[in-house]
Amino acid sequence: xxxxxxxxxxxxxxxxxxxxxxxxxxxxxxxxxxxxxxxxxxxxxxxxxxxxxxxxxxxxxxxxxxxxxxxxxxxxxxxxxxxxxxxxxxxxxxxxxxxxxxxxxxxxxxxxxxxxxxxxxxxxxxxxxxxxxxxxxxxxxxxxxxxxxxxxxxxxxxxxxxxxxxxxxxxxxxxxxxxxxxxxxxxxxxx
Amino acid sequence: xxxxxxxxxxxxxxxxxxxxxxxxxxxxxxxxxxxxxxxxxxxxxxxxxxxxxxxxxxxxxxxxxxxxxxxxxxxxxxxxxxxxxxxxxxxxxxxxxxxxxxxxxxxxxxxxxxxxxxxxxxxxxxxxxxxxxxxxxxxxxxxxxxxxxxxxxxxxxxxxxxxxxxxxxxxxxxxxxxxxxxxxxxxxx
Amino acid sequence: xxxxxxxxxxxxxxxxxxxxxxxxxxxxxxxxxxxxxxxxxxxxxxxxxxxxxxxxxxxxxxxxxxxxxxxxxxxxxxxxxxxxxxxxxxxxxxxxxxxxxxxxxxxxxxxxxxxxxxxxxxxxxxxxxxxxxxxxxxxxxxxxxxxxxxxxxxxxxxxxxxxxxxxxxxxxxxxxxxxxxxxxxxxxxxxxxxxxxx
Numbered sequence: 001x002x003x004x005x006x007x008x009x010x011x012x013x014x015x016x017x018x019x020x021x022x023x024x025x026x027x028x029x030x031x032x033x034x035x036x037x038x039x040x041x042x043x044x045x046x047x048x049x050x051x052x053x054x055x056x057x058x059x060x061x062x063x064x065x066x067x068x069x070x071x072x073x074x075x076x077x078x079x080x081x082x083x084x085x086x087x088x089x090x091x092x093x094x095x096x097x098x099x100x101x102x103x104x105x106x107x108x109x110x111x112x113x114x115x116x117x118x119x120x121x122x123x124x125x126x127x128x129x130x131x132x133x134x135x136x137x138x139x140x141x142x143x144x145x146x147x148x149x150x151x152x153x154x155x156x157x158x159x160x161x162x163x164x165x166x167x168x169x170x171x172x173x174x175x176x177x178x179x180x181x182x183x184x185x186x187x188x189x190x191x
Numbered sequence: 192x193x194x195x196x197x198x199x200x201x202x203x204x205x206x207x208x209x210x211x212x213x214x215x216x217x218x219x220x221x222x223x224x225x226x227x228x229x230x231x232x233x234x235x236x237x238x239x240x241x242x243x244x245x246x247x248x249x250x251x252x253x254x255x256x257x258x259x260x261x262x263x264x265x266x267x268x269x270x271x272x273x274x275x276x277x278x279x280x281x282x283x284x285x286x287x288x289x290x291x292x293x294x295x296x297x298x299x300x301x302x303x304x305x306x307x308x309x310x311x312x313x314x315x316x317x318x319x320x321x322x323x324x325x326x327x328x329x330x331x332x333x334x335x336x337x338x339x340x341x342x343x344x345x346x347x348x349x350x351x352x353x354x355x356x357x358x359x360x361x362x363x364x365x366x367x368x369x370x371x372x373x374x375x376x377x378x379x380x
Numbered sequence: 381x382x383x384x385x386x387x388x389x390x391x392x393x394x395x396x397x398x399x400x401x402x403x404x405x406x407x408x409x410x411x412x413x414x415x416x417x418x419x420x421x422x423x424x425x426x427x428x429x430x431x432x433x434x435x436x437x438x439x440x441x442x443x444x445x446x447x448x449x450x451x452x453x454x455x456x457x458x459x460x461x462x463x464x465x466x467x468x469x470x471x472x473x474x475x476x477x478x479x480x481x482x483x484x485x486x487x488x489x490x491x492x493x494x495x496x497x498x499x500x501x502x503x504x505x506x507x508x509x510x511x512x513x514x515x516x517x518x519x520x521x522x523x524x525x526x527x528x529x530x531x532x533x534x535x536x537x538x539x540x541x542x543x544x545x546x547x548x549x550x551x552x553x554x555x556x557x558x559x560x561x562x563x564x565x566x567x568x569x570x571x572x573x574x575x576x577x578x
Contacts, residue, residue, distance in 0.1 A: 041476050063254055063280045089254065089280045090318050090425050091548050126281045132543060155541030157560055159516050162477045167515075172541040172558070195415030196428060204413060205428040251427055259428065316415075316425050318548045372551070 004125060005068070007117040009110050012068035015081065017058070020069060021051035023078055027101030036139050037099045039161060039170070063089070066126065070100065070114050079105045082118050084126070092129035094122060112145045116184070119149065123177045124186075130176045136161060137169040150183045151175045195312055196259075198304040203259035203273065203312075208245045211260060214269050215241050218292035227330050228290040230352060230361075254280060257317070261291070261305045270296045273305050275313055275322070283320030285313060298332055306340040314368050321367045327352060328360040342366045388507055389454075391499040396454040396468065399438045404455060405431040407464050411487040419549060420525050421485040423556075450474070452507070456486070456500050465491045468504045470512070478515030480508055497531050505535065509563045516562045522547050523555045536569055537561045 005012040025047040028034050034042040045053075057065065067083030080100035087095055096118060100111055122128045133151065135142050151173035159167035196203040216238060218224055225233045236244070248258050258274035271291035278284070287309060291302050313319045324342065326333050342364040350358040389396040409431040411417050418426035429437070445451045450473040456466035466486040473480040484500050486492050508514045519537060521528050541558035548554075 039477060040474060086280075088423060088547075090316065091423075091546060092318070093543075093546050127283065128281075129548075130543075130545060132546070154543050155539075155558060157516075157518060157540050157558060158538070159560075159562055160477060160479060162515065172543065174543050174546070176545065195419075195426065196413055202413070203428065205409075205430045205433060207430045207432045210430075249430065249433070251429065251433060257425070257427060315550045 004121055005117060006073070007113040009073060009108075009113040010070050010079070010117065011073055012082070012114070012117055012121070013071050015054065015058070015067060015069045017051045017054045019078060020081065021047045021054055023101055024050050027099075030101075030103070033099070033101060033103075035163065036136065036142070037097075039136070066121070068118070070098075070110075072105070072110070077102070079110065080114070082114055084118065084122055084128075084131070086126070086128070087132075092127065094126070094128050094131055096122075096131050096133045107141060111142070112148050115145065115149045119175070119180055120184075123180060128177065130174055132172065132174045134170050134172055137171060138163075143171065143173075146173055149175070150180050152179075195316060196308065197264070198308040199264075200299075200301050200304040201261050201263055201270070201308065203305070203308055204262050205249060206260045206269065208242050208249065210269065211245050211249065212238055212242050214292055215245065218290075221292070221294065224290070224292060224294070226354060227327065227333065228288075230327070248274075257312070259309070261289075261301070263296070263301070268293065270301060271305070273309050275309065275317070277317075277319075285317070285319050285322055287313070287322050287324050302333070303336045303339050306336065310340065310366065310371055314371055319368065321365055323363065323365045326362050326364070327354075328362050329354070334362065337364055340366075341371055343370070386506075386510075388503070388511060391459075391503050393459055393494075394465070394496050394499050394503075395457050395459055395462075396500075396503060397457050397464075399442065399453065399455060400464070401435055401438060404464050405434040405438070407487070408434045414487075414489075417485065417487055417489070420528070421483070423520075423522065423547065452512075454504070456484070456496065458491070458496070465496060466500065468500050470504065470508055470517075473512070473514070478513070479518065480512065480514045480516075481518045481520065482508070483519070492527070497527070498534070501531060501535060505561070505566055509566050514563065516560055517566075518561075519559045521557050521559065522549070523557060524549070529557070529559075532559045532561075535561065536565055538565075 025045065028042070028044060031042060065083060065085050067081065069078055070080040070082055071077060072079050079102040082096070082098035084094040084096055087093060098111060098115060100106060119131060122131050133146065135146065152175065154172045154174045156169040156171045158169050160170040161168040219235060222233045255277045256274065258272065260269055261271040261273055262269055270293040271289065273287070273289040275285040275287055278286070289302055289305060291297060310322060313322050324337060328347065343366065345363045345365045347360045347362045349360050351361050352359045409429055412427070412429040412434070415426050441453050445453060450471065452470040454468045455464055456468055457463060458465050465488065466484065468484040470480045470482055482504055484497065484504060486496055505517060508517050519532055521532065537559035538561070539557055540560045543556040545553035546556035
């Protein structure tokens with residue numbers, strides 16, 4: 001029974017609403033960060049408003065959402081967040097969301113490491129069968145990271161986003177439990 | 192894609208509370224029924240309380256509970272209840288509970304049929320891996336029914352109940368999806 | 381012709397209507413006891429609902445319509461007797477991107493294979509593109525829903541995404557498909573349809 005929430009560069013920890021809301025309020029002022037993450041209209045919300053929304057989410061979380069703070073192992077800094085939304089328990093499928101708010105941690109493998117930690121949690125703790133994600137066409141760094149982890153392209157919704165005066169697709173990717181287990185040299189048990 | 196809620200003798204439904212409460216009020220007076228179905232002391236509740244409790248039981252708000260009423264196919268009579276309780280959504284097991292309140296329908300295969308319907312629901316709609324149940328050792332009719340539906344004995348907790356001054360055991364049974372599939376294929380179900 | 385005089389809620393043999401708390405709940409309660417229909421219409425575990433629960437669901441729907449401004453819910457009626465036969469939904473609308481998701485179903489097997497689904501989809505798309513000014517419309521369909529898949533293809537929807545083994549039902553895995561239709565594609569469909577008319 002390994003340390004399931006720890007990777008090589010990051011660890012997953014509980015979200016502290018005070019800390020996370022302050023960080024998100026700051027990160028969201030970077031509109032590039034915002035547009036990579038969100039499909040909806042980007043807002044600049046106060047830390048207080050974000051905190052209330054986080055706390056309400058945590059109340060409703062219960063059985064559907066499993067969200068974590070992302071912290072660097074080196075200095076325990078809060079660098080982002082990630083989590084699973086189990087859209088259908090009966091189908092054992094969840095959508096993953098991940099973001100790194102601190103720019104200096106972009107492109108250095110932190111996202112890939114965090115995703116692997118989360119997938120281990122998804123497959124070995126939540127017993128999910130597959131994990132899905134949506135990623136915007138204009139986010140090639142994320143697409144590469146997800147491919148490295150083992151996600152496969154499952155299609156794209158054309159002209160899904162309207163930003164900066166042009167249309168962009170949203171790519172859909174998915175990874176099956178068996179695929180990830182094999183790639184990570186875990187014993188593959190038949191389900 | 193077959194008719195999931197229909198068996199050969201019964202079908203599973205969801206009913207308006209005022210329809211259910213009328214039956215529940217009658218059934219709660221039958222202490223033999225109560226002692227077969229439950230472990231707690233027999234009580235008599237007001238109609239108001241029963242309705243409140245039924246609202247909660249039959250609502251679809253709780254993702255861990257799937258409760259149904261049982262109606263006969265022949266004459267659409269409301270005869271009992273059956274339900275699944277999932278202790279963990281990420282787990283693979285559920286507890287099933289059944290009660291046939293209308294005595295006239297005991298020992299005639301209605302319970303077994305309802306159990307088969309709910310097992311099919313558990314394995315092909317909720318995609319569970321196994322279904323569990325517990326029963327009083329003195330409920331021999333139920334034991335035979337559950338065996339017919341495919342459940343196997345998994346053990347007993349000794350003398351954890353006292354009824355009419357006598358200590359009795361609680362029996363535990365379970366059925367795995369693979370066992371259910373095999374029985375299904377063989378035509379046993 | 382699609383002009384300002386068009387009756388958006390009237391089709392040839394069907395019409396769209398609002399929720400009728402009195403009349404609809406019993407009928408819809410029956411649909412929820414039909415697992416075959418429910419498995420075509422819903423991805424969440426099918427569960428039968430009493431008329432009272434259906435009414436509660438109607439309340440939730442109307443509340444969401446009011447609060448989210450991203451949901452349009454229509455009941456489908458057979459014009460001959462104004463009978464409720466199905467529902468058509470436009471949901472998860474994102475206004476800045478111009479996206480919406482559609483779902484529709486004809487509740488009773490007896491009412492299917494009569495062209496009602498086609499008419500309903502035509503009306504729903506007209507509402508989405510000509511009234512809501514959406515840019516694209518999306519439909520998510522499990523691979524076992526062959527009727528819906530052929531209906532979407534008839535309207536030139538493009539299969540965009542195939543989420544492998546995303547659904548487990550009836551003891552096996554199924555892919556979950558996403559179809560998309562852009563407004564330009566819908567407009568050219570209608571343009572050629574108009575050209576074909578004598």
